Ligand SMILES: Nc1nc2c([nH]c(=O)n2[C@@H]2O[C@H](COP(=O)(O)OP(=O)(O)OP(=O)(O)O)[C@@H](O)[C@H]2O)c(=O)[nH]1
């Protein structure tokens with residue numbers, strides 16, 4: 367039986383100083399020790415923007431008011447294949463907070479380029 371590739375929605379949230387919101391993957395998570403943009407798995411039947419709004423609320427307490435698709439790609443990691451959907455967040459309300467206790471920070475593009483991210487993020491980070 368064919369298994370659907372897991373859809374992942376990811377939000378690039380930028381502040382007025384051109385910094386991006388990132389957090390650290392930890393513990394037992396896939397790719398622990400890498401930094402990431404907030405996001406996660408879309409549920410079955412959930413559209414991508416709804417999934418992105420839900421993930422931003424759950425992980426960093428932001429209310430999404432606008433987003434534009436930046437890049438979508440299917441990426442084969444050693445242990446899994448994911449369909450990644452990167453969105454540029456064009457509007458949000460609230461102040462970010464680490465709702466899951468994760469290290470969370472704003473980072474300039476220069477800082478992003480010096481930090482470890484999943485391989486799948488390379489093209490998106492290069493495009494910033
Ligand atoms: N959030 C996020 N995930 C990324 C990025 N880049 C990347 O390869 N991923 C991968 O995409 C998947 C995201 O799923 P997730 O672990 O965040 O899922 P989730 O928030 O629904 O959490 P859960 O399944 O632990 O409840 C992970 O396998 C992660 O390694 C990124 O920039 N942000």
Ligand SMILES: [Mg+2]
Pocket residue numbers: 404405406407425
């Ligand atoms: Mg997540």
